[in-house]
Amino acid sequence: MSDKLPPDSPHANRHAPDGTPSDSAQPGNPETAPLEQTYRQETRDIRRIAFILNPASAKGHARKTARVARKVLHKRGLEIVDFPCDTAAQARESARQAVADSTVDAIVVSGGDGILSLVLQEQVGSDKPLGIIPAGSGNDHARHLGIPLNPRKSAGIIADGFVSQTDLGLATFTDMHGKVQQRWWSTITCVGFDQMVADKTQEMRWPHGSLRYILSLFIILTKFHPRPVRLSLDGVVWGEEHLTLCAVANGKCYGGGVVVAPQASSYDGVFSIATLSSMPRRKVLRPLFAAKRGRFAGAPGVTFHEARRVSLEMEGLAPIADGERLGYGTVNLECVPRAGWFIVPHHREK
Numbered sequence: 001m002s003d004k005l006p007p008d009s010p011h012a013n014r015h016a017p018d019g020t021p022s023d024s025a026q027p028g029n030p031e032t033a034p035l036e037q038t039y040r041q042e043t044r045d046i047r048r049i050a051f052i053l054n055p056a057s058a059k060g061h062a063r064k065t066a067r068v069a070r071k072v073l074h075k076r077g078l079e080i081v082d083f084p085c086d087t088a089a090q091a092r093e094s095a096r097q098a099v100a101d102s103t104v105d106a107i108v109v110s111g112g113d114g115i116l117s118l119v120l121q122e123q124v125g126s127d128k129p130l131g132i133i134p135a136g137s138g139n140d141h142a143r144h145l146g147i148p149l150n151p152r153k154s155a156g157i158i159a160d161g162f163v164s165q166t167d168l169g170l171a172t173f174t175d176m177h178g179k180v181q182q183r184w185w186s187t188i189t190c191v192g193f194d195q196m197v198a199d200k201t202q203e204m205r206w207p208h209g210s211l212r213y214i215l216s217l218f219i220i221l222t223k224f225h226p227r228p229v230r231l232s233l234d235g236v237v238w239g240e241e242h243l244t245l246c247a248v249a250n251g252k253c254y255g256g257g258v259v260v261a262p263q264a265s266s267y268d269g270v271f272s273i274a275t276l277s278s279m280p281r282r283k284v285l286r287p288l289f290a291a292k293r294g295r296f297a298g299a300p301g302v303t304f305h306e307a308r309r310v311s312l313e314m315e316g317l318a319p320i321a322d323g324e325r326l327g328y329g330t331v332n333l334e335c336v337p338r339a340g341w342f343i344v345p346h347h348r349e350k
Helices: 062-075 088-100 113-123 140-145 151-160 193-203 210-221 281-292
Strands: 041-043 048-053 079-083 106-111 130-134 162-174 180-185 188-192 227-233 242-249 271-277 302-307 309-314 331-343
Touching: 048 062, 048 088, 062 079, 062 106, 062 130, 062 151, 079 088, 088 106, 088 113, 106 113, 113 130, 113 140, 113 180, 130 140, 130 151, 188 193, 188 309, 193 210, 193 242, 193 281, 210 281, 227 242, 227 302, 242 309
Parallel strands: 048 079, 048 106, 106 130, 130 331
Antiparallel strands: 041 162, 162 180, 162 331, 188 242, 227 309, 242 271, 271 302, 309 331
16 A cells, blocks of 8 residues: 655755745755655565564663564564674675565564664665664664664564655765775764764763763863865755764754754655854854754754755765764765665654
8 A cells, every 4th residue: 555745745844944844945955856745655464574683782782672572573473584693794694685585574673773774785675674673772763763662662563564665865985995885874974073972982981871972072072173064965065164063864863862853854855954053162062962952953053954965075074874984085965765665653753
């Protein structure tokens, strides 16, 4: 069966620099678009799933999460085929094998955003939907798709078998060896202050929880300065020469629920681009803490735009997409409508 787009989808997300909806397009935004008004959605009879577990997610707690989810899946009558996932290379190979296996109806990942991003690279282009049992520290893919963090509930959604197409981002960049690479991503690509804090947080082993993020934030704050940036939106060069951060969004949040792009949608064929202008260090914390509280729109120095294609380069920094580092130099980002294929809640909030 096919359902119409949710109300926030068919280019209804035009918004002004303060994040509020607008009837007029922003610079770099096409007024009209040859985008179909429906995304394919249907309920499938899912009987046999490829189960890819990252045992290292959430400091090993992913195993417990997976056990809980598997009980629900077994109870609902699903057959589970385990695929190994001890390394990044093995995760991608398992995903390739699952895609090629004609007896597998869906691919289910139990882990965090990192392992999900690896599997996504192989799953895109297949007709096998991707299901998620959130078991990481951030779980931004799950938040983005409205999937509950509770493993019993997320397993129940997989058993229900409601699948939907979504937009995905495709990044083209040059890696450290000078080779042109492409990478699919689902949530947000970012560069600047927030990216540096995320990198520092991953490096640190102590303290744990939110204290580690806060400590990382203050460490980066002592040495950060706005960077020169080259940014174009649908071929239109953006005017500001220095930025504190830039986030190109297909989903609303990153960093474990930090809402940096409140108007972003995976059902409209465009990115939402959030920028924070150049400002003194003492003023950076206010908009960042506003984002933590879900109030990034309207914070000082924050603007929003929309575009299908974004060209981005910030001096000395490599953007990260879905938490995975891309290359230095210019990174080209394209929003590809209906490239994603996920198992989602039937009546999720958009």
